Amino acid sequence: MAPIQNARVLFNSVPEKFPMPGGTTVYDTTQTIDLKTVPLDGGFLIKTLILSVDQYFRNRMRKPEKKSFVPPFELGASISGYGVGRVLRSENSAVEVGKYVYGPEMLHQEYAVMKELGPATVLEKHPDLPWTVYVGAAGxxxxxxxxxxxxxxxxxxxxxxxxxxxxxxxxxxxxxxxxxxxxxxxxxxxxxxxxxxxxxxxxxxxxxxxxxxxxxxxxxxxxxxxxxxxxxxxxxxxxxxxxxxxxxxxxxxxxxxxxxxxxxxxxxxxxxxxxxxxxxxxxxQLLPKYYKEFYGTIPAKLASEEIKYNEEVTNGLDKVEDVILAVQKGTNRAKAVVVVAEE
Amino acid sequence: MAPIQNARVLFNSVPEKFPMPGGTTVYDTTQTIDLKTVPLDGGFLIKTLILSVDQYFRNRMRKPEKKSFVPPFELGASISGYGVGRVLRSENSAVEVGKYVYGPEMLHQEYAVMKELGPATVLEKHPDLPWTVYVGAAGxxxxxxxxxxxxxxxxxxxxxxxxxxxxxxxxxxxxxxxxxxxxxxxxxxxxxxxxxxxxxxxxxxxxxxxxxxxxxxxxxxxxxxxxxxxxxxxxxxxxxxxxxxxxxxxxxxxxxxxxxxxxxxxxxxxxxxxxxxxxxxxxxQLLPKYYKEFYGTIPAKLASEEIKYNEEVTNGLDKVEDVILAVQKGTNRAKAVVVVAEE
Missing domain, CATH: 3.40.50.720 (NAD(P)-binding Rossmann-like Domain)
Incomplete structure (x- = not known):
């Protein structure tokens, strides 16, 4: 199988005010990836399905020497955030092919090799909820x-x-x-x-x-x-x-x-x-104490509509930059989610 | 027994900045009191021994319509604060003659009739501590x-x-x-x-x-x-x-x-x-939870010097106004206490 495009959203420059598409970040399509042969080195390959765009991204768009509660984005590298990916290949016994990984550091690119789960988890989806909810009300x-x-x-x-x-x-x-x-x-x-x-x-x-x-x-x-x-x-x-x-x-x-x-x-x-x-x-800081209670109650309540939610879904990794700006300006109408790929 | 002077410190005007002696407050010696015959109406008569001067006085020196966590001083009336008095006469069985009353609303005057204890308490003194400490480290x-x-x-x-x-x-x-x-x-x-x-x-x-x-x-x-x-x-x-x-x-x-x-x-x-x-x-808000523990441990530690304290004692009710200004300016060297009378 020939290498295919692996589009990415790269952090390009520290913004003065609002993060501008094509300036603060760039959508890059020059990288390719061979899904069959890319080395996993004990890790796993995921196909990115869902990416969350959040306000705290702005905080990460800073000079590396400035300290904060989240690490800065790396200039020239893909930005990252909460997201869901499907496992295509794996050399990690805890991460089976076909399962779904949810984590806070999912790269904004179509495919990514993850060396380890780190803070990510393998997540079961409630049958009546879409994956988008898992970076929102259930995330x-x-x-x-x-x-x-x-x-x-x-x-x-x-x-x-x-x-x-x-x-x-x-x-x-x-x-x-x-x-x-x-x-x-x-x-x-x-x-x-x-x-x-x-x-x-x-x-x-x-x-x-x-x-x-x-x-x-x-x-x-x-x-x-x-x-x-x-x-x-x-x-x-x-x-x-x-x-x-x-x-x-x-x-x-x-x-x-x-x-x-x-x-x-x-x-x-x-x-x-x-x-x-x-x-x-x-x-x-708080999730470990409430993790079981949260996943044990909230997804079911969302599925039954006992708790309501709203989301604004945008399709395509190439739209991430616009969504980032909209979230910073508050012009998005609900929780901003980008669907990178369907399954 | 003829009536005697009952000097008072009266709240006279709301200060713009620092509270000025003779302006914000006045020391008034025009009132007299007959200690034998002044009606108690079920209350008790105390001789003021110790008065505390504190920073929050400034907050009380405001217009009555302005809300805050402590009530405002009343214009034309004696100011009040933490203090200790000795009971001279009593019609309240809970407040025996010769005992000492400690409270947050003791009037800045030489003698005062209190209708009831209210938030005040009858306090036993540690034999090795002076009463002044009971408006400071033990107060x-x-x-x-x-x-x-x-x-x-x-x-x-x-x-x-x-x-x-x-x-x-x-x-x-x-x-x-x-x-x-x-x-x-x-x-x-x-x-x-x-x-x-x-x-x-x-x-x-x-x-x-x-x-x-x-x-x-x-x-x-x-x-x-x-x-x-x-x-x-x-x-x-x-x-x-x-x-x-x-x-x-x-x-x-x-x-x-x-x-x-x-x-x-x-x-x-x-x-x-x-x-x-x-x-x-x-x-x-917090004292009820810790009242017993506080009085059960702190006075003894102060007496044994396991916990140290410092105080700046001034003698005479007529000095209260100067002490108030010093406390607001921070020129006092330690906890400001005024001794109005010795026993």
């Missing part, structure tokens, strides 16, 4: 919501939760967990379509933060006992202002500042005055 | 350190703690609790005398934040696993910058901004990136 974003909420929300019926980016894969799960726990849920997003989706999830108060003033909403509907923060910046300041005594803040991200710098927070002195508790969340 | 500040540390530090031997205002009654206790827990302790204060005191408590790295750059010290001696924050503002930002993954921040106060407004915090996005845990602390 890292869903796990983030589930584990963060379980560990830090200390939710009590009748309390008030405020969820930002509530139409996203994390926020939408948080809204539903909060409603199931008996809370009043205030949820914000950046488009009317997203607002409608949040309403369909059962959120009590939904609003578009681009057309309504967050402080006004919180003044009327708060004070808030739980803040799920995906945005940071001025919205975080507003949440501190309108927090109840002993409120819990779950800091999941600060997307408002990824591309344009962060708005300084003016109200931190209220943390001691109101005895707030602010928790930074990283899913890989 | 609210010591309780703040003890309960906050117990509840939120999650301290592990070998970790690094950074304690601000380390020569104060809270910070000096925290330094010693941290050392006893096997941590490396970095401690800062605002004078050479305070720095020496912190060193005598066993702190490993001590510095004067007015003459040394906090960021340089933390870069060299950190990263920090525990931050005991009494100051907020830019020092809080520096601590976030130099925090280790999973660091715990104990937010006890933000004195840097009480009089001049707060420096906005630029690094809050690091809370999720580093999974920091930031806890606001109020002693009255």
């Amino acid at each position: 890292m974003p869903g796990q983030t919501a589930f584990t963060g909420w379980k560990e830090y929300s200390d939710a009590k019926p009748g309390e008030v939760a405020f969820v930002t980016t509530g139409a996203g894969p994390v926020g939408s799960m948080v809204i539903q967990l909060a409603k199931q726990a008996g809370l009043k849920v205030i949820a914000s997003a950046g488009s009317e379509e997203k607002v409608k989706f949040m309403q369909s999830l059962g959120a009590d108060v939904v609003f578009n933060y681009k057309t309504m003033d967050t402080r006004e909403v919180l003044a009327k509907e708060g004070p808030i006992d739980i803040f799920w923060d995906n945005v940071g910046g001025d919205i975080l300041d507003a949440a501190i202002e309108h927090a109840a005594i002993k409120a819990r803040f779950l800091e999941c991200g600060s997307s408002s500042g990824y591309n344009n710098g962060h708005t300084p927070i003016k109200n931190m002195s209220m943390v001691s005055q109101k005895t707030l508790h602010i928790h930074g969340i990283l899913v890989f | 609210m500040p010591g309780q703040t350190a003890f309960t906050g540390w117990k509840e939120y530090s999650d301290a592990k031997p070998g970790e690094v703690a950074f304690v601000t205002t380390g020569a104060g009654p809270v910070g000096s206790m925290v330094i010693q609790l941290a050392k006893q827990a096997g941590l490396k302790v970095i401690a800062s204060a605002g004078s050479e005398e305070k720095v020496k005191f912190m060193q005598s408590l066993g702190a490993d790295v001590v510095f004067n934040y007015k003459t040394m750059d906090t960021r340089e010290v933390l870069a060299k001696e950190g990263p920090i696993d525990i931050f005991w924050d009494n100051v907020g503002g830019d020092i809080l930002d520096a601590a976030i910058e130099h925090a280790a993954i999973k660091a715990r921040f104990l937010e006890c106060g933000s004195s840097s901004g009480y009089n001049n407004g707060h420096t906005p915090i630029k690094n809050m996005s690091m809370v999720s990136q580093k999974t920091l845990h930031i806890h606001g602390i109020l002693v009255f």
Whole structure:
């Protein structure tokens, strides 16, 4: 069998602001691969099926000397992220041909040889769910919501939760967990379509933060006992202002500042005055504790629609760069997933 | 017995910046009291012995419509705070004549009729300790350190703690609790005398934040696993910058901004990136859980000098206003206590 194209999305330059297709990254089709003969060296060959595009990519698009919670992308090499691949060949007894591998460091290329599983796992799919869900509500974003909420929300019926980016894969799960726990849920997003989706999830108060003033909403509907923060910046300041005594803040991200710098927070002195508790969340710290419970309950609830999800599927590895930009600009309508290949 | 003078410190006007003697407050000697005949209405009469002057007074010197974690002082009425008084007369069977009452709302006047104990308690003194300690290391500040540390530090031997205002009654206790827990302790204060005191408590790295750059010290001696924050503002930002993954921040106060407004915090996005845990602390939330343990262990350790303390005693109710200003400016050398009367 002759070598075939192995297209890749390469990290090309550190962006100043938004990551630009063809500049920050390039879609490269010059590499070829012989699927029959490419050496595995004890590893396995996968065909990439699904790739997730996430906000934290922006953080990885940095100079290598700058430290952060995730390693930087390597200039000139394929970017990577959560994804699912099917095993084509294997020299690893734990990874059988025909099985599916889900992991956080799947290369953005059509085919890849993986030396070892590392943090990846061999995953069984629920028969009524597509693989795309496994990088969304049944994957890292869903796990983030589930584990963060379980560990830090200390939710009590009748309390008030405020969820930002509530139409996203994390926020939408948080809204539903909060409603199931008996809370009043205030949820914000950046488009009317997203607002409608949040309403369909059962959120009590939904609003578009681009057309309504967050402080006004919180003044009327708060004070808030739980803040799920995906945005940071001025919205975080507003949440501190309108927090109840002993409120819990779950800091999941600060997307408002990824591309344009962060708005300084003016109200931190209220943390001691109101005895707030602010928790930074990283899913890989919490997942081991909740792994069995998550996979034992969430996929079935997603399949039965007891928990709803939304996703925006784009076809083709060549579209990854556009999706990355859309996610950074927030113009995607739901969890961004790229289908690289069908089976 | 003829009526005698009952001098008082009255709240006179809301300060713009620092609270000024004779302006923000006035020392008033016009009131008289007849100790034999003043009606008790089921309450008790106390002679004020000891009054604590604390930084949070500044917060109480505000317009009544502004909300906060402590009630505002009432304009035209005596200010109040932690103190100790001796019972002269009583119509309350729980408060016997000759006993001592310790409470958070003791009026700044020579004598006072209290209708009920409320949050105050009848306290037994350790024979080898003066009453002044009971508004410091054996009182609210010591309780703040003890309960906050117990509840939120999650301290592990070998970790690094950074304690601000380390020569104060809270910070000096925290330094010693941290050392006893096997941590490396970095401690800062605002004078050479305070720095020496912190060193005598066993702190490993001590510095004067007015003459040394906090960021340089933390870069060299950190990263920090525990931050005991009494100051907020830019020092809080520096601590976030130099925090280790999973660091715990104990937010006890933000004195840097009480009089001049707060420096906005630029690094809050690091809370999720580093999974920091930031806890606001109020002693009255935590004390019930630790009350017995605190009074059962700390006074004895203070008496035996296993735990050291420092205090700056001023004599005379007429000096309270000067002490308030000194505490706000940080020119006091140790926990500020006013002795109003000896027994």
